[in-house]
Amino acid sequence: MKRSLFISIVILCVSASAISQKYSTKTGEIVFEASVPSFEEVKAKNSSVSAILNTETGDIAALVLVKGFRFKVALMEEHFNENYIESEKYPKATLKGSIQDFELSALKDGPNHHTLIAALTLHGKTKNLEIPIVLTATDEKLVLTSNFALNPDDFDISIPNIVRSKVAKEVDVNVHLELSN
Amino acid sequence: MRKLKIYFILIALASMVGYFGYKYLYHEHRDINAETSVIETTAQQLSEAYQANGQNTFLNKTVTITGKVTDTDANTITLDDSVHCTFESDISEIKHNTQVTIKGRCIGYDDLFELVKIDQSTILKQ
Incomplete structure (x- = not known):
């Protein structure tokens, strides 16, 4: 009797810790920039990125609501939504992947460099990517930052000739996620 | 005199195009x-x-x-x-x-x- 009670307590504890093995955020930040020197800045920021990291497996899922990207120039924001990213048709961008060689207990102080292998879906197109990421563990948070380049052509996003010279060919993407338990 | 008038009209037109063009390009964000x-x-x-x-x-x-x-x-x-x-x-x-x-x-x-x-x-x- 005592033994079965002990076992059930152990099972309860294990399952409780399994549930708490998720680090997440609803207010992650993504900034992208495709500026060309001496032309108007092409830059937007989204501060409501959702992401969940399973610290048991290193699996990560992220979701960006495209309408949440804010530009400095209102007209640029309209064109981005209507002509390029078509946010009425494709309101979401998602990422599903796994951080390679991830182990929460093995994280050392300071920046930890890892590779994230993930499928990114944007503008209705999915592409597999290898993204370099940096993980920094603080007291209660796990901060994930990343900087990588995307090619709009890969996602069937065409930039019309008239503005081609004013928009960079490669889009620089900066990610900052403060994941907490 | 006629030349002056044409110049004047041209300048007025150009500044109007400039004004409305600027207003279109840099209109305000939604409030x-x-x-x-x-x-x-x-x-x-x-x-x-x-x-x-x-x-x-x-x-x-x-x-x-x-x-x-x-x-x-x-x-x-x-x-x-x-x-x-x-x-x-x-x-x-x-x-x-x-x-x-x-x-x-x-x-x-x-x-x-x-x-x-x-x-x-x-x-x-x-």
Whole structure:
């Protein structure tokens, strides 16, 4: 009797810790920039990125609501939504992947460099990517930052000739996620 | 004399093109707070509408939502565990477990957390 009670307590504890093995955020930040020197800045920021990291497996899922990207120039924001990213048709961008060689207990102080292998879906197109990421563990948070380049052509996003010279060919993407338990 | 007149007209035209061109290129962002909401509802009902009608329900529309604050963060609140609102101003006066009404812009449905997301929120009543 005592033994079965002990076992059930152990099972309860294990399952409780399994549930708490998720680090997440609803207010992650993504900034992208495709500026060309001496032309108007092409830059937007989204501060409501959702992401969940399973610290048991290193699996990560992220979701960006495209309408949440804010530009400095209102007209640029309209064109981005209507002509390029078509946010009425494709309101979401998602990422599903796994951080390679991830182990929460093995994280050392300071920046930890890892590779994230993930499928990114944007503008209705999915592409597999290898993204370099940096993980920094603080007291209660796990901060994930990343900087990588995307090619709009890969996602069937065409930039019309008239503005081609004013928009960079490669889009620089900066990610900052403060994941907490 | 006639030449002068032509020049004058040309300058007037050019400055008009410049003025309206500039106004078009650099027009203001939407002022969500000044817009009229397309719907006034509760957090629960908005979430249900999303689940029933899909992703584009109220997308990019201004909405007024009432609900109980179930979570607060630096500049965000969650209403009835179903609507997540982001503010651009300080919201430290909003207290947990109180009933509030906010106005903001719907940016879509977050499947990961099962939340409707609102940005550019302002408080109407608390």
